[in-house]
Amino acid sequence: MRAFVRAALEEELGAEVMEAESGLRALRNLPGESFDLVIVDVNMPDLNGLELVSFIRKHERHATTPILLISTEAAARDREKGIALGANGFLSKPFTPDALCERARELIGGSDSG
Amino acid sequence: MSDVHDEFLAEAQEIIEALSRDLLFLDQAQKEGNVQPDLINEVFRGVHTLKGIAGMFGFQTLSAMAHTLEDLLDDLRLGRVQLSQEVLDVLFEGVEGFQRLLGEGADQEAVDVKDFAQSIERVSKKSGGGRATLEELDLDESVLAVLTEYEEHRLRTNVTQGTPLYRLRVRFSLTTIDSNLEELKERAKSIAEIITYLPSVGGGDGDEIDLDVLLASSAPANELGEVLAAGGEAELELIRRKGVRKTSHEALVPPPIPIESEPPRRPTPTSRPPAPVHTPAPPPKGAAGVPRDMSADALSLRSVANTVRVDIRKLDHLMNVVGELAIVRSAVARITERIRSRDDLRQLAIELHRVNRGFERHLEELQDGILDVRMVPLGQLFDKLARIIRQVAREHDKEVRLLVTGAETEVDKLIVEELSDPLMHLIRNAIDHGIESPKVRELAGKGSEGILSLNAYQKGNHVVLEIEDDGAGMNEEMLVQAAIRKGIISRDAAEEITSQDALELIFMPGFSTRSAITDLSGRGVGMDVVKTNINRLGGVVDVWSDHGSGTKFTITLPVTLAIISALLVRVAGRDFAIPITSVQEAILLDRTAVRTVEGREVISLRGATLPLCRLDHLFRLLPVQSDRRFVVVCAVGQRRVGFVVDGLDGQQDIVIKALGKSLRDVRGFAGATDLGDQRVALVLDAPGLLEEVLRSQELPSLGAEPS
Numbered sequence: 001m002r003a004f005v006r007a008a009l010e011e012e013l014g015a016e017v018m019e020a021e022s023g024l025r026a027l028r029n030l031p032g033e034s035f036d037l038v039i040v041d042v043n044m045p046d047l048n049g050l051e052l053v054s055f056i057r058k059h060e061r062h063a064t065t066p067i068l069l070i071s072t073e074a075a076a077r078d079r080e081k082g083i084a085l086g087a088n089g090f091l092s093k094p095f096t097p098d099a100l101c102e103r104a105r106e107l108i109g110g111s112d113s114g
Numbered sequence: 115m116s117d118v119h120d121e122f123l124a125e126a127q128e129i130i131e132a133l134s135r136d137l138l139f140l141d142q143a144q145k146e147g148n149v150q151p152d153l154i155n156e157v158f159r160g161v162h163t164l165k166g167i168a169g170m171f172g173f174q175t176l177s178a179m180a181h182t183l184e185d186l187l188d189d190l191r192l193g194r195v196q197l198s199q200e201v202l203d204v205l206f207e208g209v210e211g212f213q214r215l216l217g218e219g220a221d222q223e224a225v226d227v228k229d230f231a232q233s234i235e236r237v238s239k240k241s242g243g244g245r246a247t248l249e250e251l252d253l254d255e256s257v258l259a260v261l262t263e264y265e266e267h268r269l270r271t272n273v274t275q276g277t278p279l280y281r282l283r284v285r286f287s288l289t290t291i292d293s294n295l296e297e298l299k300e301r302a303k304s305i306a307e308i309i310t311y312l313p314s315v316g317g318g319d320g321d322e323i324d325l326d327v328l329l330a331s332s333a334p335a336n337e338l339g340e341v342l343a344a345g346g347e348a349e350l351e352l353i354r355r356k357g358v359r360k361t362s363h364e365a366l367v368p369p370p371i372p373i374e375s376e377p378p379r380r381p382t383p384t385s386r387p388p389a390p391v392h393t394p395a396p397p398p399k400g401a402a403g404v405p406r407d408m409s410a411d412a413l414s415l416r417s418v419a420n421t422v423r424v425d426i427r428k429l430d431h432l433m434n435v436v437g438e439l440a441i442v443r444s445a446v447a448r449i450t451e452r453i454r455s456r457d458d459l460r461q462l463a464i465e466l467h468r469v470n471r472g473f474e475r476h477l478e479e480l481q482d483g484i485l486d487v488r489m490v491p492l493g494q495l496f497d498k499l500a501r502i503i504r505q506v507a508r509e510h511d512k513e514v515r516l517l518v519t520g521a522e523t524e525v526d527k528l529i530v531e532e533l534s535d536p537l538m539h540l541i542r543n544a545i546d547h548g549i550e551s552p553k554v555r556e557l558a559g560k561g562s563e564g565i566l567s568l569n570a571y572q573k574g575n576h577v578v579l580e581i582e583d584d585g586a587g588m589n590e591e592m593l594v595q596a597a598i599r600k601g602i603i604s605r606d607a608a609e610e611i612t613s614q615d616a617l618e619l620i621f622m623p624g625f626s627t628r629s630a631i632t633d634l635s636g637r638g639v640g641m642d643v644v645k646t647n648i649n650r651l652g653g654v655v656d657v658w659s660d661h662g663s664g665t666k667f668t669i670t671l672p673v674t675l676a677i678i679s680a681l682l683v684r685v686a687g688r689d690f691a692i693p694i695t696s697v698q699e700a701i702l703l704d705r706t707a708v709r710t711v712e713g714r715e716v717i718s719l720r721g722a723t724l725p726l727c728r729l730d731h732l733f734r735l736l737p738v739q740s741d742r743r744f745v746v747v748c749a750v751g752q753r754r755v756g757f758v759v760d761g762l763d764g765q766q767d768i769v770i771k772a773l774g775k776s777l778r779d780v781r782g783f784a785g786a787t788d789l790g791d792q793r794v795a796l797v798l799d800a801p802g803l804l805e806e807v808l809r810s811q812e813l814p815s816l817g818a819e820p821s
Contacts, residue, residue, distance in 0.1 A: 022292070023311075024291055024292070024295065024311075024313075024323075025292070027313055027323070028288055028291070028323075042262055043262075046295055046311050047310075047311050047312075047313065048260070048261070048262045048265065048310060049262075050259075050260040050261065050262055051260045051310070051311070051312055051313065053260075054256070054259070054260045055313055072188070075262070075263060077263045078262045078263050081259065081260070081261075081262075084259065085259060085260065
């Protein structure tokens with residue numbers, strides 16, 4: 001999944017991608033870095049995606065970093081919660097590389113940090 | 115077919131087998147009212163993976179079917195749908211469907227996905243879970259806000275069940291957090307359900323991070339604390355219902371030793387015991403210097419690389435090569451003998467002999483190694499059968515409990531494959547005809563639940579398989595009457611029939627006690643086919659039954675078919691090989707001891723009567739004059755026959771080659787073998803011959819029967 005997302009973003013958007021294998025790893029990497037976009041899957045091995053969204057938003061540095069939440073189609077309630085916690089958009093699995101890039105472009109374009 | 119395609123099939127098969135096993139556990143758990151959420155998750159993940167790989171390899175129907183099933187499983191794990199026997203029916207139906215779609219030459223239309231989706235629709239009556247209970251918990255709003263629907267569901271379920279909830283505060287160093295977490299999971303596994311991990315506010319700065327682990331456990335708090343805190347810094351706190359005043363919380367602060375160890379390997383689904391008991395691996399000393407990233411990834415790679423999947427045909431080929439080498443070895447041995455007879459070359463002969471002995475030893479090792487690789491535990495087959503048992507029992511409104519012993523007994527892969535149909539037939543019979551309906555059972559003073567046992571064990575060179583039920587048993591009188599009606603035996607013969615022979619009537623072609631063959635056990639195949647199939651594997655099937663208390667089939671099989679040890683005998687100037695597994699002993703024939711009983715020759719062997727069969731007579735060969743003859747005593751199961759031969763030629767490992775197409779229907783032979791000196795010997799099908807000889811009591815020879 002991560003490899004798929006990375007390939008799509010690198011090839012289509014020319015983005016520089018930093019991966020984290022789990023929510024906790026993301027937690028470790030986030031504070032020291034700046035991002036144009038954070039993509040978070042609701043289902044992760046340790047932290048869930050909602051927790052990570054909440055955590056990201058609590059960080060001053062990432063108060064406005066756009067967050068794209070990925071979830072399964074059925075998880076409507078999780079999506080709502082994610083948006084309430086500060087995610088800027090969501091995408092249902094399964095998705096095509098094009099759909100991903102389109103959402104990513106929208107979110108990056110819409111944020112202040114550009 | 116491409117390797118990639120094969121790889122997909124093999125992987126899909128593995129997933130399906132694991133699914134099937136998990137569903138059986140789930141079935142049991144549902145009946146006992148103790149469904150572990152982990153198990154549903156495991157099934158969910160399996161179906162999810164299958165969907166993914168099927169889609170990737172263009173198996174669209176399979177993928178679509180997995181997709182619908184995944185939705186149902188998602189509802190199950192979120193508690194939107196309750197697990198019931200009806201839901202399990204659909205889940206099992208799904209696994210059957212996967213199996214059909216993957217079968218050899220299966221066409222993608224073999225399963226109607228729409229039909230299946232409707233079945234799912236039917237059972238997916240969603241029940242809205244109560245929402246109120248979570249707010250009663252002394253949990254922060256901010257915590258509830260970040261829980262996924264699944265986590266909420268787990269929390270609610272635990273509250274409903276009255277399982278105490280805890281918050282475990284742990285502090286991990288940033289560099290070791292992954293392994294720390296793995297270890298915590300492993301420790302918690304046997305004692306608690308981890309619901310989620312919450313990073314505490316402000317955590318993530320500095321070198322350490324505080325995590326709140328939300329968990330549910332019915333274990334005593336002090337025990338829970340001990341298990342979870344072992345080797346780390348942890349603080350356990352009970353989450354109370356609101357309105358209950360917090361007193362003191364139990365703090366457990368053992369010396370803060372940084373814990374670092376290899377993450378324990380995830381147990382594969384195949385090794386899941388019915389009641390998972392996990393002993394956490396002790397943290398290995400001195401592992402602290404291993405860079406975390408490397409240890410984690412390298413380990414998972416290594417565990418994958420430890421096993422390979424091999425096509426059984428490749429092993430067959432290797433086995434054939436071993437067979438050829440064995441022939442070379444015999445040839446070298448004979449040449450050595452010839453050289454030895456020359457005085458000037460004696461020394462050379464001795465050296466050659468020594469070299470050949472070494473060759474022989476290594477060849478044996480090679481052979482054992484290949485045989486070992488071919489062995490698979492019977493448990494694989496039993497799992498498949500368990501699925502059938504459940505299905506058949508449900509269809510017939512019978513309650514059946516399956517008891518399995520010896521699932522770890524190993525048998526040649528090919529035998530396991532060939533056993534599947536006969537066993538399935540026996541099991542369908544046991545449930546259909548044997549085990550009574552719950553009401554009848556209760557009237558008979560039995561428990562409403564019928565017991566079906568599958569037992570396997572090794573006995574010398576054989577593997578014994580027992581299929582036993584505690585059902586109605588067989589009525590000998592009815593069997594005999596049916597056999598007379600169908601013209602299988604005469605009335606006269608029926609008068610004198612022993613009760614064992616009466617039971618064996620069920621194996622006669624054309625025998626079926628029911629006028630209308632039921633769809634289930636019938637399928638147009640009778641017990642005679644079961645017997646033929648088992649015989650073809652070099653095995654025999656025995657039956658025992660007691661009217662009113664049950665039936666037991668005992669199947670005795672060789673451990674492998676690939677290479678066998680055989681006794682070489684000479685009959686009328688020709689070579690024959692008798693598989694050593696069937697031979698009990700060989701004795702010199704004492705002509706004066708031969709008596710004739712009811713028109714057949716017998717001798718007394720240690721007090722028991724042994725029927726004799728002269729092979730030259732049986733095969734209609736011209737008998738040769740011989741002063742000494744031998745009796746080779748063959749036994750299969752409970753039955754024995756002494757085959758009279760002209761000479762014994764020693765024991766040799768042989769590779770059986772099938773007889774050509776035109777000779778395949780000739781009975782009495784398992785095949786032919788090359789003895790390595792341009793001699794070819796026919797290999798006797800000892801079990802088959804034995805049956806034939808004992809059955810044709812009135813017939814003077816096998817050849818008199820049209821075949």
